[in-house]
Amino acid sequence: MDDAAVKFACVQMSAGPEVGPNLDAAAVLIREAAAAGAKFIFTPENTSIIEPNRELALAKSFTQDEHPGLPHFSKLAKELGVWLLIGSMPIRVEPERLANRSFLIDDRGRIITHYDKIHLFDVDLPNGEVYRESERIRPGSQAVLAPTPWGALGMTVCYDLRFPQLYRDLAHAGASIISIPAAFTVPTGEAHWHVLLRARAIETGAFVFAPAQCGTHAGGRRTYGHSLIVAPWGEILAEAGETPGTVATVVDFSQVTTARGMIPSLRHDRDYARPQPVLRVAGE
Numbered sequence: 001m002d003d004a005a006v007k008f009a010c011v012q013m014s015a016g017p018e019v020g021p022n023l024d025a026a027a028v029l030i031r032e033a034a035a036a037g038a039k040f041i042f043t044p045e046n047t048s049i050i051e052p053n054r055e056l057a058l059a060k061s062f063t064q065d066e067h068p069g070l071p072h073f074s075k076l077a078k079e080l081g082v083w084l085l086i087g088s089m090p091i092r093v094e095p096e097r098l099a100n101r102s103f104l105i106d107d108r109g110r111i112i113t114h115y116d117k118i119h120l121f122d123v124d125l126p127n128g129e130v131y132r133e134s135e136r137i138r139p140g141s142q143a144v145l146a147p148t149p150w151g152a153l154g155m156t157v158c159y160d161l162r163f164p165q166l167y168r169d170l171a172h173a174g175a176s177i178i179s180i181p182a183a184f185t186v187p188t189g190e191a192h193w194h195v196l197l198r199a200r201a202i203e204t205g206a207f208v209f210a211p212a213q214c215g216t217h218a219g220g221r222r223t224y225g226h227s228l229i230v231a232p233w234g235e236i237l238a239e240a241g242e243t244p245g246t247v248a249t250v251v252d253f254s255q256v257t258t259a260r261g262m263i264p265s266l267r268h269d270r271d272y273a274r275p276q277p278v279l280r281v282a283g284e
Helices: 019-035 054-059 069-080 158-162 164-172 186-204 254-262
Strands: 005-012 040-042 083-094 097-105 111-116 122-124 130-132 144-146 152-155 175-179 207-210 214-216 222-224 228-230 236-239 245-252
Touching: 005 019, 005 207, 005 228, 019 040, 019 069, 019 245, 069 083, 069 097, 097 152, 111 144, 152 164, 158 186, 164 175, 164 186, 175 186, 186 207, 186 222, 186 228, 228 245, 236 245
Parallel strands: 005 040, 040 083, 152 175, 175 207
Antiparallel strands: 005 245, 083 097, 097 111, 122 130, 144 152, 207 228, 214 222, 228 236
């Protein structure tokens, strides 16, 4: 790590169904965070577009080489001298399928790596909302750990949050920073967002950065907002509300060592046999 403490920021957006305006809106907020001194800035899942219609989403999609968001954000990172984690943008990887892809860009504008969301959200909610990510998204299959000047970054996206084994693996691989950009629904956000993010930070002894979508989007979809920055001990260091904006905090990475020293559970992991059903009570 180059510095013990540095300012990190999360951008909170309310993305619409057209790419250009979303890229412009993200740039305004990234500039705002950089002007406040942030050196690493995280944007939400679906930074470039939220389009609920499958056919329209495919029609408005780009391959990675064609996507206007990549030169847009690369140029911005270089101009501002900041690292960017672009939470995700849909990337066309097959004629009828997209990847929900997160990008890490360094302060020279270079794309360091990308991560494709592994776990896809297919659910029928009690309020009538239906989500079928698998109808348009091809799931990723590879966890990603990326170098930054402040420590290794474990890259995840939204629904991945509910699979703690992924985060445990990232921590064992060396992650001290974890990104969880999201577009959480309002009902699940109200119920689980804060507690799950705090749990992932505590379990891994890592800093968690969770930039989020907020507000009402095309088709009536509503997202929860409340972008969070969580410390390794589980404290919420910064939280946004339910409108677009930025939140930032100075991050002291010595807290990673402190938290993992106080609760050394990563050193105590063990392999064990899968549980087997008990067929009868002993002695019967």
